[in-house]
Amino acid sequence: MHNKNCTCWNCPAIDLTGSVDFRACGQSREVFTQDSGDGGEAYIVAECARRPALGLFDPTSVTFEECPEWQPTPYGYLLKDMRVMILGMDGYLGWTLALWLANLGCKISGVDSFARRAWVAERGANSVVPIHTMDERLKAAREVLGLDNIQFRQIDILKQRDLLRQFIEEVRPEAIVHYGECPSAPYSMIDLDHASYVQQNNVLGTLGVLFMMRDLVPEASLIKLGTMGEYGTPLTGRPLFEGMFPADAVLKWGDREWSLGGELTPRDPPSFYHVSKVQDTYNVCEACKYWWLRSYDVMQGIIYGVHTPQLAADPRLRTRLDMDECFGTVVNRFVTQAVVGFPLTVFGSGEQIRGLIALEDAMQCMTRLIAHPPEPGQYDVVNQMSSYCSVRQLADAVARVASREFGIPVVIQRVENPRVEADIHPYEPVYNKLPDRLGFQPQASLESEIYRMLELLTQPHIKARLEENKHLILPRTWWSGFKRPVETLEVVEEVKYEPRVAVYGS
């Protein structure tokens, strides 16, 4: 198990105390291991919040493998009945993770303002996979999956800080997963109001969460969602390291040389939404430094898909899926377009490369991160993706599966690119930590997940919803400020693939 040698030092159920005021200063860890300077030995001892009868002990003396509070799961040792708070629980990922973790025995406390439902409605769109009210979702989770370990409160993270503080105080979460932000680049580029809204909601919402964690649950780990988009696509071709430069990276200038090891890597955010994520990165990193909070900043690739075993167990348990220009993500959008016979709209050359990960694989990664909390004061970054390819290759993959397996003819169309981004660029992402340190092994292939999506989205009641949203596919939001539909640059002839004998998933 990847986390078997972690000790109480990593465990969020620990209360740290001792002769060092370690929360006051990011350097305290060194003081902890060295002489305190006043003639006495500096020390930190631990008390277990779950087993206070143990008294005070050395926080590095008990491993997760030895501790009866940590129990084996397929994703590493996990704290028994671990208290996990999910901010943004009504969203595409939040709802999926709530069911996934509840199924592993975690006690879930969810928070959401239902803002995503409102943003999509504002654009005149709707989730094409029908989603139910939170009450109906929770009822279905109880009835179908026997999960009565999910509670929920409607709270706006930014505007109702008192309510959030109260909820955190009541629950005392051991991990906080922060999905609760506006995730759309085009939405942030509509106009000044939308740009300001996205940056306030995301940056100031997260800042409030950080202060609440400092005051209420400093030992809890924060798993904060960033995006691979934070890095942009540097034309120099330098690798996209996992948030920080590796120890042996150097900066050379003239005849001098400096180590870059441990410094945050440059970011090149391609929209005001991405800028909000970069600002979050700095705020989370600083909070870990000032207050010894512990966090994984997750640079997540584009998620695609509809499947986990829990989501597929009942139509009322399905998570949302959007196809409009603001809230549909690329693979999900291409699949919906194929189903309604709308040409797959590849922006510009289609040579832009993106990191990707299937929904179910993203859930596996999140569980592994929760199971392996960072050390106090540790700000760590993971690039959470399982593959990468060009947008044109994605369109080809959707066309291939749709035409071969479902007999759906697909046209690919290059259209003007409303974004300001490099059309052709090098791309060398580094994504080693999750597989190498945390045991992540991708389970879903792009094609098998496209197949599953097509199976769901071609059902007549969903296809009817796709038809209703079809007029919202073509982008109208230009980074330049224009508001006009993009024009076609090239129609790639209908992609025909020979029908296969064997069918995916059969």
Ligand SMILES: NC(=O)c1ccc[n+]([C@@H]2O[C@H](COP(=O)([O-])OP(=O)(O)OC[C@H]3O[C@@H](n4cnc5c(N)ncnc54)[C@H](O)[C@@H]3O)[C@@H](O)[C@H]2O)c1
């Ligand atoms: N889906 C992807 O492909 C992808 C890729 C990279 C990063 N991310 C990041 O992952 C996170 C989740 O993405 P998602 O696709 O599930 O988005 P989502 O919009 O479906 O989920 C976010 C949820 O947070 C809620 N929320 C937003 N602001 C809130 C506030 N102030 N108070 C309370 N609730 C609030 C929304 O109502 C929504 O339900 C986002 O931070 C996003 O930026 C997503």
